[in-house]
Amino acid sequence: MTAVTENAAPTTTTLTVAKALTAALGDAMESDKSVIMFGEDVGPLGGVFRITDGLTKRFGEERCFDTPLAEAGIMGMAVGMAMNGMRPVVEMQFDAFAYPAFEQVVSHVAKMSNRTKGQVRLPIVIRIPYAGGIGGVEHHCDSSESYYVHTPGLTVVAPATVSDAYTMLREAIELDDPVVFLEPKKLYWSKEKVDLDALRAKFDGGSSDDDASEPSIGRAVIAREGTDATLIAYGPSVPTALAAAEAAAEEGRSLQVIDIRSIVPFDDETVTNAVRKTGRAVVIAEAPGFASVASEIVARVQERCFHSLAAPVLRVTGFDIPYPAPKLEHWHLPSVDRILDAVDDLQWED
Secondary structure, three states: OOOOOOOOOOOEEEEEHHHHHHHHHHHHHHHOOOEEEEEOOOOOOOOOOOOOOOHHHHHOOOOEEEOOOOHHHHHHHHHHHHHOOOEEEEEOOOOHHHHHHHHHHHHHHOOHHHHOOOOOOOOOEEEEEEOOOOOOOOOOOOOOHHHHHOOOOOEEEOOOOHHHHHHHHHHHHHOOOOEEEEEEHHHOOOEEEEEHHHHHHHHHOOOOOHHHHOOOOOOOEEEEOOOOEEEEEOOOHHHHHHHHHHHHHHOOOOEEEEEOOEEEOOOHHHHHHHHHHHOOEEEEEEEEOOOOHHHHHHHHHHHHHHHHOOOOOEEEEEOOOOOOOHHHHHHHOOOHHHHHHHHHOOOOOO
């Protein structure tokens, strides 16, 4: 890998989220031979969404290989590998098909460090293509984050941009404790111009930018500045929130957008500072709203910003139903119109 020097010219290139993830996996496997990638069809096929495309050819079947259709077995094998010095990265295909592995995740992956008083760490990354917006049916479009964030011992992240897809996956692989890495399926093909060498430099010790060197996991970011109200989103809902802010601006209303990025650990400081600035907030997420991540964010904001709020914090979420048929999903998922309706309900004096 080539580190970026102070005088090097920027080498921007247009990448999709999918290709950024592929680059992150390849770079991590190149720099650390203990990184192993496995799951259903991730080998020669390159995965359902081609995230592991070319990795078997590049690193061999010993380091990127297919497994039987047995999610609990995949997870159990990862636990054993991690206990013996490897850094397994597993792909669950898709979100709801990871449920058979949930017992392994909750009983062993999340608890091993605490169970052994930190003597046994499990550096496992569980990649899960998740959420809707692709015209899929149930078991292919679930937003399952609430199950994982409710389990102490897990870090849970959901990147929404090309840069974050690369950076946060590299960070997740370097952590010594388990990470559930949620990949919004409908964003796999979204594009962004990035300086891939600069992103790589952060992991090669070559970055001179202090802000770029700060970990992304555990830190929310302001995706759009605004002064009237704050939209709080993560993963697949971030582009929708940005589109709503753009539409609101045409009507003269300035909306700030916060991209949570890291659900656990949660960046209370960035979120509360943003809400205190605007005094109004709407939380947006695709998962059903009852007992959800959106519910938790609303509670935290109400507790920490009560005296700064001009209106109750509202939610725009999926409905409390099983994921609907493809023809109905546009009604189920948070939309620009539903977000703007919620913003209109924030008790404006004018």
